[in-house]
Amino acid sequence: MFRRCKVDGVWFAEAYAHEQNVPYTTIKREGPVAGIIVEYANEVGAELIVMGSSNLRGVAGFVLGDVSEAVLRLSPCTVWAVKPTQKEMDLVVSKVRSYAKPKPVVVTPDLIPDKRLWHGAMGMFFLYMTSYGMFTIAGTLMKGLLGIRVGGLNLAIVSGMGIIIGAIIIALAYNWYAGSRDNQGKEVKNGV
Template sequence: MGFRKLLVAVDNFSASFGAFKKAVEIAREHKVPLTVINVEEALPLLPAEKMLEAPPDHFVTDDPLTVAETYAKKHGVKVKTVKKTGAIAGNIIETANEEDADLIILGDSGIKGVEKLYLGSIAQSVVENSERPVLIVRKGWMNIEDIISLAKSLEKGEKKEEIPCKYDPALVRENFKSMGTLFFILCVIYFFAAIITSKPFKNIAALEIVGLPFGIWSGIFLVISGIILTRIYINKQIGGKTQ
């Protein structure tokens, strides 16, 4: 009995893409669809932990699902991509059940000893908790130079032409004028609130309006005015850029 559906997990690093390449080979050989899952951790690893799990020289791509989909289609394999967030092993097992996969294929980073004891192993966790068969592809077993080349070409293709920034004196003067006007208005409101709450005007500041002293109301008005003026400035900037 052959396979009907496969599931492979990918991340940004080479170990997972070794497993992915093996998954593509099996899917093409058996003429079955392939589901590719990428799980983003709810609580990402610290930089030091990432260095242990996957050193920088093993980095492949920032967009593993796009690379995987492009590569699989290029080799005639029907592919479905799934993006999830949360516990990696749990989401892999859950997706395998949802997709009714006959085989889960995972890459092993190859960490051993204290590092593995500290970081744990996603592959090991899936093997121990999944009722479905799991194939582990050791790091370095598959040559993924073609996938790395594809990832680089896709990255270059996504880069947009940069528009050079031009200095426009008229625009600078207009921005300075509008910013200065709003800042002046805010200063006037601020000094009004400061004067009202000063000692010579303490009787005025103590006058109650709707249950609150006038001094408190002047402070509230200052805060609201600051928010409104800031919003006006931001809207003006956005409006200017879209014209």
């Protein structure tokens, strides 16, 4: 016997119980199904276990066995196995098909969520690297140029301090820009 409708049984049971206003609790554990059912029934002090029985036949029944039969053998309390009629099975299959199971949404993180902010940051970084590169090249190729005195200091020290101050200004400008972009995003979300 094959399943006519491949569906997550737990999802269907939860959806159906919710539709019928039946309170339920979902317990997820790993292990042999019959053993887990009996273990949980013992934990909560159940007096009755009600379950469906598919009554598998052939090789599937031989290899897998019937869970309700195993629960009946292992359980210290009463087990009520309900075998649905063909009409009931058809009803369940139509019900399963009528529910629109939400497909899991796979969210892939955008490495650059705000392209405008990214371009601003890259522009500022390029500006810093260009000034630092020019300073390094000038220091290597024109050693005499950086030795010139400006305000009592040589040009190398003044240029180095200018690059550091420029980096601080770039960082502050970037933080201000990122904050203003973040505030714009919040205003758009809030409908302002």
